[in-house]
Amino acid sequence: MLLEFQRDFAAFLLRAAAPPPAIGRAPGEAVRFDVYRHNFTGNIVGALSGAYPGLHRALGDAPFGALAAAFAAASPPAEADLHRYGEDFARHVAQAMPEPVWLADLARLDWAFSCALHAPDAPALSLEALAEALRTRDDTQDLVLRAHPSLRLLTLAHPVRALREALLAEDDAAALDAIRDVAATGERLAVLRGTAGMTALTLAPAALRLATELAGGVALDAALAEEADGEALRLFLDHGMFSEAEVT
Amino acid sequence: MSGQGPIPAVAGLGLRFAHLGEVIATDAAIPFVEVHGENHLSGPAGVALEVIRRDRAVSLHCVGLSLGSAQGLDDAHLQRLAELARRVEPALVSEHLAWNAVDHAHLADLLPLPLNRESLDVVCRNVERMQEAFGRTILVENPATYVQFPQSDIPEGAFMDELCRRTGCGMLCDVANIVVAAHNHGWDARAHLASFPAWAIGEYHLAGHERADGLLIDTHDRDISIATWELFDEALASIGPRPALAERDRAIPGFAAMLTEMALVQAHLDRAEQRRAA
Incomplete structure (x- = not known):
């Protein structure tokens, strides 16, 4: 039961159209569940911003946030250490935004810096x-x-x-x-x-x-x-x- | 693992990356620092922590182990954190009564659990595994929550009490999380505090929260509310002093302001001590 609950909750966080995982007890449930969706997205955008500061600055908050949120839904972190999250984001950026042409290279350079910073x-x-x-x-x-x-x-x-x-x-x-x-x-x-x-x-x-x-x-x-x-x-x-x- | 020895009932500093250099350089009295384990697994932050722990007690607060995961703990992550603990020998180790991982997706938040026999067994199993890997007991923190589930049939206080009794773990009592959850669910915050196993509480947390859409949101980005300070005073009077600290995770102020906030926490501890002595 708990496993199904957690799978439903994860689907809710990752897919905008998914329903909340269970019928709650209090009124205004949607607002309450949205806190978790907001936290998840905010934490992911924050982690990717930390790894891709040049790209974030080049795009601005809203476009970067939208790209990061779409990436998170498609490729959520596979491990708990968020410093290691986002290797494929540069590829996602290249596919989602082929112009300007230098954007993907900027993302690759950001990622190289992030890897270097957190290396042993x-x-x-x-x-x-x-x-x-x-x-x-x-x-x-x-x-x-x-x-x-x-x-x-x-x-x-x-x-x-x-x-x-x-x-x-x-x-x-x-x-x-x-x-x-x-x-x-x-x-x-x-x-x-x-x-x-x-x-x-x-x-x-x-x-x-x-x-x-x-x-x-x-x-x-x-x-x-x-x-x-x-x-x-x-x-x-x-x-x-x-x-x-x-x-x- | 021997660890650094117990931390007395004093205020510590919630240490974030921006202040690592200042903590190493300062002569200010900082009885202990608490760090998120996940932020110090490698790189300069890992090296800095090993320097800091030579002079100061360390509390290792973990956020990504997902003690509530039905599928168990991520062994690789558990071993990385346990290895960090072997190097740092922290005086305290803690995690949360929450989950964030399923089917190899890590969901980067402290997600709520239905509280029932099944989840209690899962959390007990995972806490035992974490304690085995770390070679010591841990503290488990009560979370801030925004929803309740029909699958829940054990109150949080009773859940925590049985968790502590079955596994030997202690509890990290986050006073601000009680204020947030009590408001969001219509609970009496003082009664909720009293429902926790006082005998198991080994540390207090405080933090600021935001009010939005009629809810309180645990944001860690502002000053501690009056309601939280009052409940902290209540905890100190009814449960007793323990190591305590204020957490900041967003809009992190300068180092001097962090030290001031730590001094405020210490002032509440001192006043409680004076009242107990009187």
């Missing part, structure tokens, strides 16, 4: 520690770098980093300038919670390839043989993109 903590592998690991091993062929848990590598069709920064700073003039620039070529970013806090590093194509290979578990020797970019590796380590070096 880990130490940063320093250049000195890596040099020591290389110095003390005869054979470095199997040395791999473990990516920091917060690292997210992104290739965006539209350069939205400056736009997001302007939106979060509530700098409308800068946001308009950034929107004018989003027709330019895309950008490649490493988003992480690194040695300088929350960071989005712009990467050259070769640096992104190197970072992708290293984060994917390709051995350091092999990755550098293909992309012999010592400066990029120094940049990665300076910002804490990797947490340890280990032999596989």
Whole structure:
């Protein structure tokens, strides 16, 4: 009985046309049940706003709220930790609002920041520690770098980093300038919670390839043989993109 | 799990993300902080809590375990919270007499339960499972409610009493939730307070509420109402002092205002102590 009751209640929360789960005792039942629907929607919109602050600012309260509520009804959270909720929201936004074209990329960048912010903590592998690991091993062929848990590598069709920064700073003039620039070529970013806090590093194509290979578990020797970019590796380590070096 | 030891009957701080840095930096006397466990499972907030717990007692208040779920607890979420508790060793752990998960959908609110034998068995089973995972007893909070169900045939006070007796858990008495539910259902708030198992109450909560469409809504976004302060005083006189705090979850004021609100709660505790001593 309780299970059926809870399924009915969930249907009521998720589907606007669904009836309340049971006939209540007091008059004005619809208003009372609506408190729960309002709380559910408000909490979901709040959670998605926390994860997608740039998108929220770009769209404004009402359009963002409507998109978030529709997403919640179709894809309610699958786990209790709402910080992990909303990965598919960027895709939902792209389908629901194909224009402006940069909107979905802005959502992807927001989500990368949210994932980086809530990722587990880990130490940063320093250049000195890596040099020591290389110095003390005869054979470095199997040395791999473990990516920091917060690292997210992104290739965006539209350069939205400056736009997001302007939106979060509530700098409308800068946001308009950034929107004018989003027709330019895309950008490649490493988003992480690194040695300088929350960071989005712009990467050259070769640096992104190197970072992708290293984060994917390709051995350091092999990755550098293909992309012999010592400066990029120094940049990665300076910002804490990797947490340890280990032999596989 | 040994925990941090009991918290005396003092006012604590309901700690939210915006004030983590200030709590770490301040010299102000804050006897304990209470956090939502779900907000500290990872990332900088998790690290900050481990720093804070070195100097201050911590109360871990969970909101997503869904003790009323007919399908039982989400094992992965339970283990993540239990692991957090192993790191933090909180002095208190609490959850709600509510549910929010069914068929793998988490509904992001504290939803009401019909109170009857079936739901009592479900909640007892889930509380026992949570206590087993945490290796300690917990407190269960009475919720703010807006509806009642024809399937309910056990009063909330009797439900809580039997829950505490069967599982060994305690009760977190949210005074504001009593005010809200009593207004919404036409109950006598003092009689409802008196129906709870005083012997099991281990903590008090207070918070502000909104009035809308003839209902009181538990919003945690404003000052505590006079009715809630009065019922808190009644609880302190009839049940006795316990650790207590004011909750804010929306329109969160600055850190200084949070400390002022904590001091107000402490003033009520002090006055109750003086009356008991007189």
